[in-house]
Amino acid sequence: MHDLKNLQKFNNELIILFTNQVTSDPILKRIKPCGGGVVFSNSDMQIELSRRWGKERIAKIVKAPYLSNESAKFIITSGGIRY
Numbered sequence: 001m002h003d004l005k006n007l008q009k010f011n012n013e014l015i016i017l018f019t020n021q022v023t024s025d026p027i028l029k030r031i032k033p034c035g036g037g038v039v040f041s042n043s044d045m046q047i048e049l050s051r052r053w054g055k056e057r058i059a060k061i062v063k064a065p066y067l068s069n070e071s072a073k074f075i076i077t078s079g080g081i082r083y
Helices: 002-010
Strands: 024-026 030-035 047-050 056-063 070-075 081-083
Touching: none
Parallel strands: none
Antiparallel strands: 024 030, 047 056, 056 070, 070 081
16 A cells, blocks of 8 residues: 555556445444555545445545545446436
């Protein structure tokens, strides 16, 4: 991850996307990253994707330097993404 962040310093137009699988923690009643906090601490922005009722999904901004923590509902269809 450190090497990828250094590569991005040389090219500001380069976008690096990390994904991290999560698991539910029944004791804390929340989700937690399987890979620990490494991806979170090394990212500039974090968007949490979750499935709701039926085909509805929610994208929630969790960490962003210039955006407020908001969420948006969307549906994935055979024709693309609808919101």
